[in-house]
Amino acid sequence: MNARANIPKPAADPGKRIVRQRDIINRRTLAETIEALIAEHGITQARPKILPLLQQALADGRAEISRRLIEKPSAGHEAAAAQSFLIDQLVRIIHDIAVGHQYPVNNPSSGERIAVMAVGGYGRGEMAPHSDVDIAFLTPFKQTSWTEQAIEAMLYWLWDLGLKVGQSSRSIDEMVRMANEDLSIRTALLEGRYIWGDTGVYEESKARFFADVVSGTDRTFVSEKLAERDARHVRMGDSRYVVEPNVKEGKGGLRDLQTLYWIGKYIHRVASAEELVDVGLLTTDEFKRFRKAANFLWAVRCHMHDMTGRAEDRLTFDLQTGVAKRMRFAERTGKSAVERFMQYYFLNAKVVGNLTGVFLAHLDETHNAGVRRFIPNITRRPKKLNGFTLDRGRLALPDENFFEEDPVRLIEIFQLADKHELEIHPLAMRAARRDAKLITNKIRKDRRANKLFLDVLCSPRDPELVLRWMNEASIFGRFIPDFGRVVAQMQFDMYHHYTVDEHSIRAIGLLARIGSGDLVDDHPNSTETIKKLKNRRVLFVATLLHDIAKGRGGDHSILGAEVAMKLCPRLGLEPYETELVAWLVRHHLLMSAMAFKRDLSDFKTIQDFVSQVKSIERLRLLTVLTVVDIRAVGPGVWNSWKRQLLTDLFQAAEEMLLLGHKQRGRRERITQKKAALAETLDLPKAQFTKLVKRLTDPYWIAEPDDIIAHNARLMIHAGDDNLAISAEAYPERGATLVTIYAADHPGLFYRIAGGIHVAGGNIIDARIHTTRDGMALDNFLVQDQHCRPFAEDTQLERLKQAVEDALANRSKLATKLEARPLSHSRAGAFNIVPNAMVDNDASNRFTVVEVTAQDRPALLNELAYVLFESKVTVHSAHIATYGERAVDTFYITDLFGGKITSKARLNSLKKKLIKAAGQKEAEKTAA
Structure with a gap:
């Protein structure tokens, strides 16, 4: 040779x-x-x-x-x-x-x-x-x-x-x-x-390489490169819509384009990407898109290297703003420059994905190169395909003009794929992408087209996969233009991991999985609740629309409800269904706000929530929507603590809605909890009576049975000592329970918070109690920097020792807190304007103060110190974090146990809290 x-x-x-x-x-x-x-x-x-x-x-x-x-x-x-x-x-x-x-x-x-x-x-x-x-x-x-x-x-x-x-x-x-x-x-x-x-x-060397290495190994090389690509995608998050993408290695990045070129060169011996057109793997138009996407990605990568002075390929938040500025993206109504830049980035990543599908289809057709990614498992040939054909088990077109003859088929192909669980032939996907422009207002208003779309959206099978195919082919955004506006749109924050369209599609997929019972271990309450719904399609449509108005320059919940009122009738929903979808979209953040920012042991919290929800069906719909919305934000966002809070709120609200009141009154609940404690502890009657008399009624209402038992054991063990500290993993809440039993004195709360922060802990919930004989009994739920509980003995001992040192004032707390690293290393890319709100109507007994600020080490400690200096008593604290944003809520009274009603005092407190919340930002700006 x-x-x-x-x-x-x-x-x-x-x-x-x-x-x-x-x-x-x-x-x-x-x-x-x-x-x-x-x-x-x-x-x-x-x-x-x-x-x-x-x-x-x-x-x-x-x-x-x-x-x-x-x-x-x-x-x-x-x-x-x-x-x-x-x-x-x-x-x-x-x-x-x-x-x-x-x-x-x-x-x-x-x-x-x-x-x-x-x-x-x-x-x-x-x-x-x-x-x-x-x-x-x-x-x-x-x-x-x-x-x-x-x-x-x-x-x-x-x-x-x-x-x-x-x-x-x-x-x-x-x-x-x-x-x-x-x-x-x-x-x-x-x-x-x-x-x-x-x-x-x-x-x-070149001749030997192609003769002795390349020759005859085409199929092996292709299959190995595609396996390598799949493994790389999994390693990088397996989505091209992660908000801090890797420009080189991530899905939809440069490496994907290079993989196409490598495969083309290996099989056809092309010397440049342009020659992929000559050998028929890409059309001229597709190559232009290949070239344009590669040019943009290379520009982004070069800017990143240039700005950092190193080989930096991950487009992190702190780089996104700088690259957007360098590439001259400007702000528009409702969208910052960086959000517009990132949307353009993701649109290019989507182009890369489309080209990959087309390219692999050609290889499969012309070389039988073993590139099929999904082999449909069908035991019979579907009889009614309405003119579509099957090509080796995949849904295909009989001719190139099939969509043009009836554009409703652009929706129908996806409905058939879902119904019969078929893969769509990549060449049919290519034709759909090409003919997407045929979807006009006439097609959008077509009753049959809307019914077909609704069948896909509400499918009990795998709507996530098929909707993602629709999105990849640009059909989704053409048929629902409001959805098209959020395709590839990111939110410049550290909470949301995906673009808006990807988040919504993932949420729909989670709905289907909960409905089929696949996630019963993770979501037992939602799995049971979804079975009782009278109208599931309302839930699927609301999930599609809950974030559809993001990036429009206003409250996306209100604007989204307006979109729902116009779109739902077009989709074929009845007037009462439209109203229900609009209500869900308008209030889709209500339940999480109540669960994570309010005290669920406070009767007024449940009352206020129920007054807005009004019906059992709404409660059930809102509960499941809230769960999938949170879980679809990204990996690690959902945890057992959030599940427990949402379940507690659901059960309390359900009880009130069914009965019109709490099933058991305050006195009955306290009696029941005392009886449960007596059975658990098995103490002599006199000792037990003495113990329970020390605990106030609000304590019995606020704490669950297992924590009451834990607290009681700690009090018994402490005896006459004035200090006892306990720290143990609390798997049911996905956190560590830290309990402090100590002589009550002013400033105790902020010192405990400081000690926990010094040990590397983040407080997610705190309940502050004082016994009738003047002892503090405080329960804190704590997680590490990765939202996991401290579980190892050394970690638990470090927590207890740090709290003890802080209470004994053995070391300078402020100095140690300053040395703690940022909870998010890239949080400096964001500028959260601090804010404080005071609400005297949210509770019958307490003044509720909510502080929003940029998350940082010991923020809670600094806010607690302001409350101490302001001579108020903290009864509970509820800490929610959304990426770089922290929302800390305090239930407080004056030193005599009453609400704070003086406007002057409340305004002064707000100013001090805002100043403390923004202190580090002010120092950073000054520096």
Whole structure:
């Protein structure tokens, strides 16, 4: 076989794409200067003089590339090619120094030859400012002492320039053997490009690579690259809509586009992405979108490297604002510049996903390359496909004009896919994407089209998968234009992990899974509740619409309810259903606000909630909607503590709605809890009577039976001691229960809070009690920085010791708190304006104060200190965090146990709390 047969043309020299190359680096002038220095001083003495010249050339070249990028902020390909060109010239100069002067050979043998080849992204001629420099040093045979010395000399020059070099030194035979064994080596060599040195060695290595490595291994390479891609997606979060995406490795990022090129080059031996059109893997239009998406992603990546001075590929919150500004995105009504930039980013990531699907479909059709991702499991052929056909088990089109003949089929194909649990053929998806423009107002108002859409949305099977297909094909946003407005829209905060459309689709998927009983262990109450609903489709439509008005410059709940009133009749909902959907959208945050920010043991909390909900059906609908909304925010947001709070609120509200009042009055509840405690403790009657007399009625109402028993044991164990501290894992709440039994005195709460923060804990709930004989009995629920309970003995001991030290004032609490790191390392990218609200109507007994501020270490401690200085008593504290935003709610009274009613005093308290909440931000701004 001719080793040189079927070899792709050489990849284009990146320098050919660069204008005014010598403004970046003038290799000829630099080389002449270096030659003169060597001639004058000799190579040994000239080396210290040469290195600064090369370092300056690298710095000047990078500065020029950076200047061009800022001047043309979207010119990603130009910037990437310019960086590769700059490194090329430096490598060529270094090669000539090492081979021509450091280790010269007048009459080299056949083995004393070296070819320098760029591989990987560098071989493709695409580099960000701080990308690795991937180089292969190739020799015809096993390395000689001369080749080892010359290669080592070149590497030292590159290292001294501060470049991160990924290098390999191999003979041609070694290269072939290792490429056959290792997929990553094979991929890197696939993009090998000649830089300098012996051209014969390079040409021979290239011929051997394609003859002895690539030939006959197409199917294996494709399947391995796709498996590698899938594993990378899982590692990166398996969604292209995560709000801090990895531009290089994430789903929809540069690596996905590169994977397409690698596969195309491996199978068709193309030298550039443009040639994927010539071999029929992409259309001209699709290649333009490929090129446009790649250009944008490269621009973003180059800006990130340029801004950070390092190889940073994760588009973190603190970088998003800067990149948006550099790329000249402007603010619009309802959307900040950074949100508009990120929406454009995600739209490009979506393009990458679409291209991937089309590309793989072509491979599957033309090469049977084993790229099918989902094999439908059907035991019979569906009889009624309404003109659609089956192609190897996938829903396909009989001809290219099928959608144009009846555009309602653009909805119907997805309804059939859901109904029969079929995969849609990628070429049919391509046609749907192409013909999406056929969905006009006429189609949107078509009764049959709306019924088909509603069938998909409310499917008991897997609506999440099919709706995601609809979204990928742009059909979803065309059919529901209000949804189209939130496609790829992110929210610039640390709470929401996904774009609005992705979040909504995930929430619908969770609804279906709860409805089918798949999540009974995680959501027992919702699983039981959803069975009792009279109208499930109301719940699915409300879930679709709950965030649909985000980014419009107003309260998205109110605006979303207005959207529901217009859209629901179009979808075919009855007037009463429309009203119900609108109510759910308008109040979809009500239940979580009540559960997480209010005291559920306070009768007024339940009363206020029920007064808004008004019916059992609304309560059931709102409960399930709240659960899927929270869980679909992102991994780790849902936990057992939130489940317990929502369940407690649901049960209390259900009881009040069914009976019109609490089933058991205050006195009956206290009696029941005392009886339960008596049975648990089994104390002598006199001792038990003495114990329970010390506890006030509000204590019995506020605490559940298990915590009452735990507290009682601690009090008994403490005896006459004035201090007892307990810390133990509380799995039912997903937190650690820290209980302090101590002599009550002013400032106790803020000192306890400070001690817990010093130990690395975050307080999520606190109940403050005083016994009738003047002892404090305080219960805190605590989690670590990752929202997990402290469970190890060493952690629990550290918690107890830190609280004890704080109460005994053994160390300077403020100094230790200052040393604590930020709970979120990137929280500095956000600026939350602090606010305090006072409500004397939210409770019959307490004044409720709610403080919103940027989350930071010891925020609760500082707020508690303000309350202490203001001479108020804290009875309970409820702490909710939403990414970088903290909402701390306090139930307080004056020192005599009454509500605070003085307007002057309340205004003064608000000002002090706002000042304390914003203190760190003010210090940061001043600095």
